[in-house]
Amino acid sequence: MRKLLLGDEAIAQGALDAGLSGVYAYPGTPSTEITEYIQNSKLAVERNVHRRWCTNEKTAMEAALGMSFMGKRALVCMKHVGLNVCADPFVNSGMTGVNGGLVVLVADDPSMHSSQDEQDSRFYGKFAMIPTLEPSTQQEAYDMMEKAYELSEEVCLPVLMRVTTRMAHSRAVVEVKETPRAENELNYNAEASHWVLLPGNAIKRNITVTGQQADLEQRAVASEYNKYIDGADHSMGIIATGIAYNYLMECYPDGCPYPVLKISQYPMPKELIRRMTADCDAVLIAEEGQPFVEDLVRGVMPGNAVIKGRLTGELPRTGELSPDALKKALGLPVSEGYPSCENVAPRPPALCQGCGHRDVYTALNEVLKEYPNARVFGDIGCYTLGFMPPFKAIHSCVDMGASITMAKGAADAGQWPAVAIIGDSTFTHSGMTGLLDAINENANITVIISDNLTTGMTGGQDSAGTGKFEAICRGLGMTDEHLKVVVPLPKNMPEITQVMRDEINYRGTSVIIPRRECMQTLQRHLKQKKAQEAKQ
Amino acid sequence: MKTDIGEAAMHENLYIKQAEVHGMSQRGGDVQSNLRISSNPIHSDLIAKGSADVIISMEPMEALRYLPFLSKDGWIITSSKPFVNIPNYPEVETVMADLAKVKNVITLDIEQLAKDNEIPRSANVILLGAAQKALGIEYDKLENAIRRVFGRKGDAVVDANLKALAIGKEAQR
Numbered sequence: 001m002r003k004l005l006l007g008d009e010a011i012a013q014g015a016l017d018a019g020l021s022g023v024y025a026y027p028g029t030p031s032t033e034i035t036e037y038i039q040n041s042k043l044a045v046e047r048n049v050h051r052r053w054c055t056n057e058k059t060a061m062e063a064a065l066g067m068s069f070m071g072k073r074a075l076v077c078m079k080h081v082g083l084n085v086c087a088d089p090f091v092n093s094g095m096t097g098v099n100g101g102l103v104v105l106v107a108d109d110p111s112m113h114s115s116q117d118e119q120d121s122r123f124y125g126k127f128a129m130i131p132t133l134e135p136s137t138q139q140e141a142y143d144m145m146e147k148a149y150e151l152s153e154e155v156c157l158p159v160l161m162r163v164t165t166r167m168a169h170s171r172a173v174v175e176v177k178e179t180p181r182a183e184n185e186l187n188y189n190a191e192a193s194h195w196v197l198l199p200g201n202a203i204k205r206n207i208t209v210t211g212q213q214a215d216l217e218q219r220a221v222a223s224e225y226n227k228y229i230d231g232a233d234h235s236m237g238i239i240a241t242g243i244a245y246n247y248l249m250e251c252y253p254d255g256c257p258y259p260v261l262k263i264s265q266y267p268m269p270k271e272l273i274r275r276m277t278a279d280c281d282a283v284l285i286a287e288e289g290q291p292f293v294e295d296l297v298r299g300v301m302p303g304n305a306v307i308k309g310r311l312t313g314e315l316p317r318t319g320e321l322s323p324d325a326l327k328k329a330l331g332l333p334v335s336e337g338y339p340s341c342e343n344v345a346p347r348p349p350a351l352c353q354g355c356g357h358r359d360v361y362t363a364l365n366e367v368l369k370e371y372p373n374a375r376v377f378g379d380i381g382c383y384t385l386g387f388m389p390p391f392k393a394i395h396s397c398v399d400m401g402a403s404i405t406m407a408k409g410a411a412d413a414g415q416w417p418a419v420a421i422i423g424d425s426t427f428t429h430s431g432m433t434g435l436l437d438a439i440n441e442n443a444n445i446t447v448i449i450s451d452n453l454t455t456g457m458t459g460g461q462d463s464a465g466t467g468k469f470e471a472i473c474r475g476l477g478m479t480d481e482h483l484k485v486v487v488p489l490p491k492n493m494p495e496i497t498q499v500m501r502d503e504i505n506y507r508g509t510s511v512i513i514p515r516r517e518c519m520q521t522l523q524r525h526l527k528q529k530k531a532q533e534a535k536q
Numbered sequence: 537m538k539t540d541i542g543e544a545a546m547h548e549n550l551y552i553k554q555a556e557v558h559g560m561s562q563r564g565g566d567v568q569s570n571l572r573i574s575s576n577p578i579h580s581d582l583i584a585k586g587s588a589d590v591i592i593s594m595e596p597m598e599a600l601r602y603l604p605f606l607s608k609d610g611w612i613i614t615s616s617k618p619f620v621n622i623p624n625y626p627e628v629e630t631v632m633a634d635l636a637k638v639k640n641v642i643t644l645d646i647e648q649l650a651k652d653n654e655i656p657r658s659a660n661v662i663l664l665g666a667a668q669k670a671l672g673i674e675y676d677k678l679e680n681a682i683r684r685v686f687g688r689k690g691d692a693v694v695d696a697n698l699k700a701l702a703i704g705k706e707a708q709r
Contacts, residue, residue, distance in 0.1 A: 337586030
């Protein structure tokens, strides 16, 4: 059966067809569509595959590990920075190993289309000493899911599957299976001591896992996804990983004259790399992301091989690759199109018209005119766009939850007013623990939880804390005296500004919750309602 | 629109790659999608500079943004109505003059055409009709794709989109 699928959708379909029992994820571009596809899948509904969003990547990773512990196949999906959030369970899942197959899918975002850095998750795979896969086509992404689960169960380790934005968000025709594999049965074979990472057990387990590395490397050498294609001209060889292989092939429609090593499975297949460095006068290394392979091949010892890549300037040091970047590195002519048009103005993203975050920033800016030294600590979400004109309202944005804790640190240093602004979903993802720290010391900060009842930036997924924010804040120790709820609408400006002024002037921790539904989800809900009424 | 083209191409057993932009850029920023169709396997998801055959744009300045990707013989098929959500949007005359410098251009006030023809929700399909020759897809194949894509939504929706396609086709040179 042929389907036109996004890379993300091919991965989701591949997991379902491999007998998936649960997907665990927090939304994050460019990984979101994997979980959404499973949520909308008929098969997933029939089989009752777990598919609800999690509070954050750490809870997702741990729940998936629990499902694997019981012998079933689980999938965790996240964007690259989400792997930082779940680094603890991720790295330690390499130590416990798995029972049912466990695939950790991480979508990296080189060029930072929708992210705050361009970290390369392959480093994490090496760090956790687990096999890593990096597909080059949507078809390969689909096929690899089944192989990834088989590999995971054969070597009893989680498998990291790394994709990048262009793979995640590009569609191609994919040949999919007619009949999905059955799910694994629940089994209790997992009660070995390696699941209890007490030092005595972990030390033994560490010996096992490090001892497995030679086998994992041999599997990469023999992998159907890694191939050495010889070429006539040995003045250069080319190593191309993941989708960099596509850009290379694009440069040579009639076949590449140089030997090519395509790498899509790690640990690094050293034997194949040695063959290339021995056979070729120079090696060009093309990889999407950071110079992971290049650094390892280059090493520090002087050698005979000339190695070219991102570290020597043949390819750009940062950002995504492109067919043009490869053409330049290979000394091929780049086609000339029209010159770029001087009169085109940039069109940066902006908060939607009518968005509640707009009213929050309008009110905040109005109040902070009275406090010229105020500092506003922002967070990750649509409201990060409050940095842009006309608001220019925030002074920091680092990682999920950092608004509250950085405001607290600033207050500890003597800053006043220190204001934190965080969205509802980001608050439950990573803000609650920071608020507890602040409350425990009655830190002199004002926390604004701008609640639009959804995870807005990624397209309006359910937000874990909807309907519970006052209760969460009270549970963490907030008293109602400094826990205020307002409705962010232009007509309420006098009330909102007064609440903000009062809470900034209060010398202790206060929480203001402006609450109004996201314009995007509101429009969707109105449309659904209209469609339903039309049916009746 | 890309769903219609993709559907038509897949039905013809052609290879397709279609790279989209999701995430933060979708909040009012510039958004583009690279679509490649071929009878041979396609490697790159992205289009190389100077090699796009057609730029289809819902907004005239946005069509100009991607000029370096357009081949010298390529076509621009664009809506003529500016969408001004930035303070420094250039003079409309400047935008039109820059468009006129491109060898092959079709500009259409698709919103007005859609309104006049009482198909307000099918404006973008007018652009598709106008791009038919430049895309090199036979007209009846696009018609069939529209029937398959919109069939679920009923005859009225299919007819509106077929009408839009025909209006676009007439605007071709």
